Amino acid sequence: MCRWLAYSGSPVLLEELLYAPANSLVTQSRHSRLGVETTNGDGFGVGWYSTAPLPGLFLSTEPAWNDRNLRELSAQITAGLVFAHVRASTGTAVQQTNCHPFRHGRRLWMHNGLITGFPLLRRELSLVVDPSLYAEIEGSTDSEVLFFLALTFGLEHDPPTAVARTAGFVEAIGRNHGVAHPLQMTVATTDGETTWAFRYSSERRSRTLFHSTDITTLRQQYPDNPTLHGLSPDTRLVVSEPLGDLHGAWREVPESTCVVARGGVEELLPFGPLR
Incomplete structure (x- = not known):
């Protein structure tokens, strides 16, 4: 699968998030401790918010541990909200348009997991995407289709409900095609101010x-x-796996949970599919 992190708080150099921790995301790209795959070398991406109207994106098909440009840029870019993702493909091509995070306006989205049987379900899922959004789908991943389904179901206005409707729709279509367990996801999305993780x-x-x-x-x-x-008191991180071994620094997010982080306030809410 993949590994990712979502950071919000005091502005930090990207290298402090991506390289400095003992179990940094770049380290996880080679030696993941808790992932399904040890190696996540099928590309990476970083999204960040600064003074520009839209979040910045840097995407590459190189393994994160081997990309000189990532090292150079991360030593220069400072941001207070950062999404970063290292990819292990579940079958789709290794190409820039398949690298996370995905962007629509000011919103970013990244995903670890899969839609089981996606080649079988892809057409039926994609045809539900709002026609005004469909042309923005650039890649071939299930993760991007999930994003555009969530946008179709109201992600801009009510992320928990939109993601719940997306999960319910994917499960319904999957089970109609005989897929017992259609959806596996840890997802993060943000509008630049609030982060939601599922x-x-x-x-x-x-x-x-x-x-x-x-x-x-x-x-x-x-x-x-x-x-x-x-770090400022409002610093919050949501991660696929802890960035270090400091006792008490990390808590596991329970099954079927939505994490909402904004301005140093964090809330855990029950989450489940809506049909």
Whole structure:
């Protein structure tokens, strides 16, 4: 599958997120501890928000550990909201248009998981995408189709409901075609201010997902840790797997849960498909 991280908080250099941690995302691209695949070398992507109207995107088909441009750019770009993703293809081509995050306006989307039987279901799923959005689909992945289905179902206005409707629709179509467990997903999406992350699968055995604990509490527990004192109290991370081994720094997101993070406030809500 894939590995990803969603960061919000005080502006940081991208290299502090992608390279510096002991189990950084670039490290996970070669040696994932908790992923289905150890190696996630089928491309990567980084999305970030700065002063421009739209979020920046850097996508590459190179393995993250082997991309010189990623190293160079990450030492220069500072942002307070960052999405990053390393890809392990589930069968679709290794090409830039299949790299996450995907972008529509100010919204970003990234996914770890799959639609089981996607080649069989692809046409029926795609035909439900709003005609005004359909031409924006550039790649061939199930992840991008999920994104545009969610946009069709109202992602811009109510992300939890839109993603729940998307999950319910995919499951209904899949089961109509005899697929027992159609959907596996940990998904993150943002509008540049709020981040929503979802952990769900049809078989209730979802891919791993974790969120960071309160930075203020960690500072009290580890007063001599300089990294923690460089982060603002509103810093939040949602990750496929922890970026380090600091005790108490990470909590697993429960099955069938939506995480909402905005302005240092974090909320965990129950999540399930709507049909």
